[in-house]
Amino acid sequence: MADESIYIYENENIIWALPGLFQYEAVLGTFQDYCKMLGFKPFNVDFYGAPATIWNGGRKPVIYDKLTPKEISKVFEYVKSNNATPVLTFNNTEITNESLDDEYANLILDIALEYNAKFMVYSDLLRDYIKNKKQDAIVIASVIKPVVYFQGQDRIDEPTIEKESEFYNKLLKEYDIVALRAEYSKFALVNNTSLIDDISRVQVLINQTCLQNCAYAVEHIKFNEKFNTSQELNYDFICPKKTLSANIRYMNNAAHTQKEIQTLIDAGVRNLKLKGRGGSCEPMLLLRIFQTLLCRTDGANYHVITSYPEAHMDMETDYFAKFIGRS
Amino acid sequence: MFENNTIFKYDVENLEWTLPCQFQYEPVFGAIQNAIIELGYEPLRANVFGAPATIWSGGRKPTIYRELSNKELEKRFEYITSLNGIPTFTFSCTVVEKDHLYDKYANRILDVAFDFGARFIIFSDMLRDYIKKRNPNAHTVSSVVKAICHFQGPDRIEDPIPELETNYYNKLLKEYDTVVVRPEYSKSVLVKNPYILDDLSRIEVMINQLCVSSCVNAPLHSKTLEKMRVKPKRMDEFICPKHKMPLHLQYRTNSSHTTQDTMALLKAGIRNLKLQGRGEPVANFTTILALSSQIFRFDGANNLFVRSLLKEKLDIELEHFEKLIKDCE
Numbered sequence: 001m002a003d004e005s006i007y008i009y010e011n012e013n014i015i016w017a018l019p020g021l022f023q024y025e026a027v028l029g030t031f032q033d034y035c036k037m038l039g040f041k042p043f044n045v046d047f048y049g050a051p052a053t054i055w056n057g058g059r060k061p062v063i064y065d066k067l068t069p070k071e072i073s074k075v076f077e078y079v080k081s082n083n084a085t086p087v088l089t090f091n092n093t094e095i096t097n098e099s100l101d102d103e104y105a106n107l108i109l110d111i112a113l114e115y116n117a118k119f120m121v122y123s124d125l126l127r128d129y130i131k132n133k134k135q136d137a138i139v140i141a142s143v144i145k146p147v148v149y150f151q152g153q154d155r156i157d158e159p160t161i162e163k164e165s166e167f168y169n170k171l172l173k174e175y176d177i178v179a180l181r182a183e184y185s186k187f188a189l190v191n192n193t194s195l196i197d198d199i200s201r202v203q204v205l206i207n208q209t210c211l212q213n214c215a216y217a218v219e220h221i222k223f224n225e226k227f228n229t230s231q232e233l234n235y236d237f238i239c240p241k242k243t244l245s246a247n248i249r250y251m252n253n254a255a256h257t258q259k260e261i262q263t264l265i266d267a268g269v270r271n272l273k274l275k276g277r278g279g280s281c282e283p284m285l286l287l288r289i290f291q292t293l294l295c296r297t298d299g300a301n302y303h304v305i306t307s308y309p310e311a312h313m314d315m316e317t318d319y320f321a322k323f324i325g326r327s
Numbered sequence: 328m329f330e331n332n333t334i335f336k337y338d339v340e341n342l343e344w345t346l347p348c349q350f351q352y353e354p355v356f357g358a359i360q361n362a363i364i365e366l367g368y369e370p371l372r373a374n375v376f377g378a379p380a381t382i383w384s385g386g387r388k389p390t391i392y393r394e395l396s397n398k399e400l401e402k403r404f405e406y407i408t409s410l411n412g413i414p415t416f417t418f419s420c421t422v423v424e425k426d427h428l429y430d431k432y433a434n435r436i437l438d439v440a441f442d443f444g445a446r447f448i449i450f451s452d453m454l455r456d457y458i459k460k461r462n463p464n465a466h467t468v469s470s471v472v473k474a475i476c477h478f479q480g481p482d483r484i485e486d487p488i489p490e491l492e493t494n495y496y497n498k499l500l501k502e503y504d505t506v507v508v509r510p511e512y513s514k515s516v517l518v519k520n521p522y523i524l525d526d527l528s529r530i531e532v533m534i535n536q537l538c539v540s541s542c543v544n545a546p547l548h549s550k551t552l553e554k555m556r557v558k559p560k561r562m563d564e565f566i567c568p569k570h571k572m573p574l575h576l577q578y579r580t581n582s583s584h585t586t587q588d589t590m591a592l593l594k595a596g597i598r599n600l601k602l603q604g605r606g607e608p609v610a611n612f613t614t615i616l617a618l619s620s621q622i623f624r625f626d627g628a629n630n631l632f633v634r635s636l637l638k639e640k641l642d643i644e645l646e647h648f649e650k651l652i653k654d655c656e
Contacts, residue, residue, distance in 0.1 A: 037573075037574045037575060038574060038575045038578050039575040039578075039579075207630060207631065209628060209631045209632070245365075246365050246366060246632060246636050247366045247367040249628075249632060250334075250366055250628050250632045253628050255627045255628040255629075255630070256626075257624075257626050258624075258626040260627075261626075288616075289631075292620075292625045292630055293626070293630055296585075296586075297625050298336075298584075298585045298586040298589075298620075298621070299583045299584060299585040299586075299588075300535075300537060300578050300583040302535075302617060302620035302621070303537045303583070303617065304577070305620075307574065307577070
């Protein structure tokens, strides 16, 4: 008796933005192999991340050693061989004209452009810089832009549905793809998909588990950015979520249900994103997150997921290390 | 504050789960129930099944071969019942003889089990009658091994034609309190036409059967495992055909139920869902997720919160349970 498809969302045109570039590339290879081993096509993936550079934003980097051009190329080659596009998270909030000249960041950029990578960006200055280098480079407006704009003490505006829709529609004229705040997609867009002018070019973050509209989000982002130049800081950021009980955290976030995601897909959303994980996240956990959010876990599926053991990940990790010449 | 949807995959009243944790990995059950409670929900109604090594045991190879004291039995059952579970014994050996009925150890377990309202999964009608004689209120469950031996393998008594199999279960419903159906039957026959059975509320459906569908070796596998029911023994005479299959064939040739299949059965009135035991009897995170993936939704906030809470609870329950049992020594 044949079981059904492994895919939760049956749409070949969906692009999944998954974390792990310059972090855990072997997770991508293992995940795509898992699909192929079951006789299914691998997912279309934008694989995002960046090593430590002055343009970085989002999560704290994992790789601080300066990579050689050959290593950088090899990483991109590996990613592309796994049906994925590299996406550099150059979404630092403090880009200046001076930082545009950074040698290492430009080295990565030049190689990335050769591999038709995409770029997740906060700074319009950096966006223009990239587009000047290559007009058809795809630039994504990072979710940090609306977070800084609509959240925290220094927010520029209140996140009303009208104002936020206007914000994204304006960004759609300036960027190729626009990442939405999860609060907006879950509570506004799901109920009215005509709020956005071109829904095929927005990106929806489906597993945001931060507190909704967290007032500390911007502070957290700025804290993470300090790690671009220093591996350790003499102070820590205390996430307010960590002080709350499980059921409060569970009730107070903007993670999307399958029904909500399907509604958005049916309306034309084609870019779905899983949020990044800190460097302390184990590769197997990241793999299980990919498997359980992109693939069905009913029927025989969960058994198959767990039958795909750690040994495969270990093999892929060794293979990747040899591939980039770091074994 | 906005509420996320329920954590459960199947949000149905009076649903009972039969879970493979007794005498094997009770802390997994404890972790699941405690996670549910912490998230603000009622714990599952659960029959927690398994058995230590006894002359009546069947199903999986036991993990506990030493003779358990009454104190330890009570502690284990108290642990399960305190978490809204019912201890359920897999006394499903296919070769119970009259002499075996009077086994001292098995009867001692029975005495303690009765005090805790335990249930009994049984193959042998003779053992059923014996248990009922000792306690007329004891709840007996007709093991899936009965149906497997009847309909599968070279020595099968009948071919698994839907009509014959339906008559078989309807007959068993007159003799047992609950009847477990073969997953091949529930998936391919019952899902399409549930009302052919006389009392769906007393039918139990195994939703995560991963064996090759209608495997001809299944009766032999059960009988081989039984040989280890009293003493551990190398199982070198049985090779599961599934282990030679590539992953994509394993995925396509089993009778595990999709969410849609299970919902159709629940809609028709099924209220007993069973999860099969694990080959590796280990109380680890993989085991807990394998069970949880069938019970909980993994979308929305569930994916992160439920999973991380389960991990946290498992660590606590492992320590707690170990101490509980150690105090019995």
